[in-house]
Amino acid sequence: MFPSHGVALCLWGIQRYGWEILPHPAHSPDLAPSDFHLFGPLKRHLGGMAFDTEDDLISELRFDNLDVDFFRVGINSLLSRWQKCIDLHGDYVEK
Secondary structure (H helix, E strand, O other): OOOOHHHHHHHHHHHHHOOOOOOOOOOOOOOOHHHHHHHHHHHHHHOOOOOOOHHHHHHHOOOOOOOHHHHHHHHHHHHHHHHHHHHOOOOOOOO
């Protein structure tokens, strides 16, 4: 089975730039920027709202009004989250 075009493109980029692929748990919400940085604020924003149609919901989910610093902070916070995971040998989930 051959990798899809998207996978092939990712592998090409990894090889071209000499990036190292770091292993991580299959589902690690503390390490996925979408889970820890995007969905929390989105959940708070949508809390208590009701939508009549799917289009109404989609129109509320626009991300073009977010400042570039919002995304920069999310990506930069990965550094400390990854370091915590490494320091705790993968047992990084706070109990």
